[in-house]
Structure formats: structure tokens, C-alpha cells
Amino acid sequence: MKEDHLICYSCVNENCFIKKHLHLEQMKQYVAKKHSFVCKKSQQFITEGAPLQGLYFICSGKVKTVKTGINGREQIVRLTKNGDTIGFRGFGTSKRYLIGAYALEDTVLCNFSNETMMEILQHIPEFTYALMLFYADELNKSENNIRKIAHMNVRERVIDLLLYIHRKFGQVNGLIDIELSRKEIADFAGTTEEQAIRVLSSLKKGALIKTEGKRVGILGLSELRSEIMEHKYF
Known part of the structure; x- marks a missing residue:
């Protein structure tokens, strides 16, 4: 350094x-x-x-x-x-x-x-x-994350992560302003890289997100929110 x-x-x-x-x-x-x-x-x-x-x-x-x-x-x-x-x-x-x-x-x-x-x-x-x-x-955030891991399936955890980084870093030119590898997305969502890739591919096929390299862009914000609304992600 x-x-x-x-x-x-x-x-x-x-x-x-x-x-x-x-x-x-x-x-x-x-x-x-x-x-x-x-x-x-x-x-x-x-x-x-x-x-x-x-x-x-x-x-x-x-x-x-x-x-x-x-x-x-x-x-x-x-x-x-x-x-x-x-x-x-x-x-x-x-x-x-x-x-x-x-x-x-x-x-x-x-x-x-x-x-x-x-x-x-x-x-x-x-x-x-x-x-x-x-x-x-x-501490409150940590407790909420523990509940998410316990109650969310893999797709919901990946969606929750995407919504989190969208709120945290914002979106520039249609893409969330942070680069995360597929492995990093999997590590944060508590799943495997293969499962994370499958979920991202499914979301992309459904026109809910787009990807450019390591960046992801949210296209269907309200639809993604609806999928995990029962967990009260906000």
C-alpha cells in the first residue's frame, strides 16, 4: 500500500x-x-x-x-x-x-x-x-441477514443481493456501479458459483436484469422486489 x-x-x-x-x-x-x-x-x-x-x-x-x-x-x-x-x-x-x-x-x-x-x-x-x-x-443488519439465509431460497438470496447493491451503489448508464465476479456474488449470497450463474441467467432470460462483464443492470426493479416482498428485504 x-x-x-x-x-x-x-x-x-x-x-x-x-x-x-x-x-x-x-x-x-x-x-x-x-x-x-x-x-x-x-x-x-x-x-x-x-x-x-x-x-x-x-x-x-x-x-x-x-x-x-x-x-x-x-x-x-x-x-x-x-x-x-x-x-x-x-x-x-x-x-x-x-x-x-x-x-x-x-x-x-x-x-x-x-x-x-x-x-x-x-x-x-x-x-x-x-x-x-x-x-x-x-447488529440489526446482521440479525436480518441470518434470517434471510434461513428463510430464502437461492434465487431469492441472489435477488436480495442485487437489490442491496443497487440501493448501496446506485446505477450508472443502466449498470450497478460496482464490479462483482460471479464467485463474489455467490459468496455474498451464500451459494455456489454454479447456482449463482444459473439464477443470473434465468433473471437475464426473463428480462429482469442485464449483464456486461462483471457488472449487472436492473431492468425489472418492481418485479424483483415483488419476488422477495414476503421477506421484507427493506
Whole structure:
């Protein structure tokens, strides 16, 4: 990873926890301690089980976080973009990362060390409260995902994934603004690559989606929503 220098005060990511609290005078001393890195596409910057090195905030780019499952297979547990936080699972309760993380495209990351994050949490209650709400929201999402895996069939899980990335990343020129291989789609949907390909082919044949390389475009948004409406995906 190439180290870069970025100034939080000129950052455009309004959803970043750090950016939201820059109006507080005491944040200046902590922002000065951060490190920024450029992570190339497909490069891993967090290894599952590695010693905790603080939290990462995405300045620009996209990242997937993974966790090792049965038979050592990696499963994608989260897709993130500008302003999102990486490495929070295990922070404060574990000395090691509980997930791994890879850049899906050239990505700029801002890192705040364990010591800096603990100082912020101990001295800036507004930040601590916001992070507590963030953890509560992520816990709720994790519980919902567990229910989905238990109650959705393969087709429904792939559809749920497509609708999720459509909401998360938006659509540009008719295609969702993220590249995911068929294997990555399968890993996130909790199925095999072969099954994911079959579902995508079926959706494409039904004129519900289109594909161009690793990108997918949604054509029948309401129809796809209807298929999983009983699971209350929203």
C-alpha cells in the first residue's frame, strides 16, 4: 500500500464518522495522528486474525469484507464505499481482526490507530454515542441477514443481493456501479458459483436484469422486489 496524505477538513464524505465531528475543537489533535493509504484493486489490507491496527475509513473506492467459513471458504459479509468504516468488528473487545478486507477497486483509506480511537472514545462523547448507534444498526443488519439465509431460497438470496447493491451503489448508464465476479456474488449470497450463474441467467432470460462483464443492470426493479416482498428485504 502506498502512503498518501489527505486532509479530513477538505474531505467530501459527509457520512464518515470523522468528518461528522470535525466541528468539534478537540478533534483537531486526533485528526493530525491519522495515516492515509492507497490500496490497489484486489489488494488485501486487513487479514482475518491479524493484530488489531485500529479502524479504517474509506475516503474513496469500494471494499469487500470477508470471513472464513466452513472448509476455509471465504464469505463476503459486507460491501462498503466512500465514508464507510472498516475493521470495527472486534474493536474494543478483541486484539485481532474478526474479518479480512480487500479493495474492489483502487481505494484510498484513512487509518486511526487503536490508541487514537480509544482516546477519541474516552474524550469525545458525541463521537462515542454516534459509534454506539452505528454498532446497534450493524447488529440489526446482521440479525436480518441470518434470517434471510434461513428463510430464502437461492434465487431469492441472489435477488436480495442485487437489490442491496443497487440501493448501496446506485446505477450508472443502466449498470450497478460496482464490479462483482460471479464467485463474489455467490459468496455474498451464500451459494455456489454454479447456482449463482444459473439464477443470473434465468433473471437475464426473463428480462429482469442485464449483464456486461462483471457488472449487472436492473431492468425489472418492481418485479424483483415483488419476488422477495414476503421477506421484507427493506
